[in-house]
Amino acid sequence: MSIKITEQSYGKARVCLSYIKRNENRHDFVQLTANVALAGDFNVAYSAGDNSPVIPTDTMKNTVYAIARKQGVDSIEAFARNLASHFYDSFEHVSTATISIEESLWNRIEIDSNKHDHAFVGGGSEQNTCTATASAEGVQLSSGLKGLQVLKTTQSGFEGFLQDDFTTLKPTDDRIFATTITADWTCQKPEGDWSKTRTKIRQMLLDVFATQYSPSVQKTLYEMADAVLAACPEIGQISLNMPNQHHLLADIEKLSLQNENDIFVPTPEPFGVISATISREV
Ligand SMILES: O=c1[nH]c(=O)c2[nH]c(=O)[nH]c2[nH]1
CATH class of the missing domain: 3.10.270.10 (Urate Oxidase;)
Structure with missing residues (x-):
């Protein structure tokens, strides 16, 4: 052989x-x-x-x-x-x-x-x-951040999703949204001020996360990328990875207590895996 x-x-x-x-x-x-x-x-x-x-x-x-x-x-x-x-x-x-x-x-x-x-x-x-x-081809550089942990207690939902025989998830317009952001971007100007660009991108990611209603992790990811590309002309494309780190409503009804959307079980596994690369249309 x-x-x-x-x-x-x-x-x-x-x-x-x-x-x-x-x-x-x-x-x-x-x-x-x-x-x-x-x-x-x-x-x-x-x-x-x-x-x-x-x-x-x-x-x-x-x-x-x-x-x-x-x-x-x-x-x-x-x-x-x-x-x-x-x-x-x-x-x-x-x-x-x-x-x-x-x-x-x-x-x-x-x-x-x-x-x-x-x-x-x-x-x-x-x-x-x-x-x-x-x-x-010379030196190609990309820059990024990881481990940026964020959470918000409202202004997040997930509704209108596909239903089949195996769907048990209830639609909601008020849930916890928790994720740990990984972002990677390519800079069009090779000699840019990397640190200034990173600070700006990080702030854009946090602004969108905190201030916009999230109908899904997917849409929020897209809005974050859109904001970064609009604010940073030096960035050609951005990849975002945002796991959906679930906090599930605790089933306290079996304790004869009503859950008023304030008692949750943080659930490290399994978690949703949401990622995309977004670039400018030429
Ligand atoms: O924002 C979300 N996107 C999904 O694709 C998904 N799937 C799921 O079970 N919950 C959620 N939440």
Whole structure:
């Protein structure tokens, strides 16, 4: 039997880096996790056990720290771009270098409305994300956020859905809407101000979530994307993933109590999976 490799890539996952940028007494702090993935002319490593083209994944890990030291971490996007370019430019047999980064958030502690120079408070589950891919086409960058947990106690419903023999769900115009937003977007301007764009997009997502009646997760997702694309001309498209994290009415009638739409069972599993990519029509 003859076989062939149709696709391969390898790399190092979850390289953790903490970085201090010192401007006299004022410090910036970044904590990130980077994944490195390389594709290219590595087939002999698989088929013949020939390791001569293999850049050890241990070297990839070291490179993350070395590039941070040599080029700094101005933003996760700039750092991802520098790393991807390093791997693509340094090794002729690398055809694609992909760096994806997740940044844990540390916000300055505020004391009497003054932001502290070097003391920070954690940002919970939310993370900033980005991916840089270096190839013959140059460096492609996307940016995003994940773990943005939101909930509202009213102004959400779900009615008019398809009914069949297996449908038991009751239509409602007043339910809890809870989700954890993951968003990824592509920037048309490669040298944009990533951080400003992320702050603006995050605020648009929260504004639409909080202020518009939601007839479904799907419609709210669409309205969020519409608002982002309208407010940020630099964004070409946005992908949103918004699981429907159910809080179901508790069945307290069997306790001879009436549920006045205020007693719920938070139900982590199963959850609805709602996602879409929305782009501008050309
Ligand atoms: O907003 C919703 N979209 C659905 O597709 C769905 N399905 C479901 O059971 N509840 C909901 N809610």
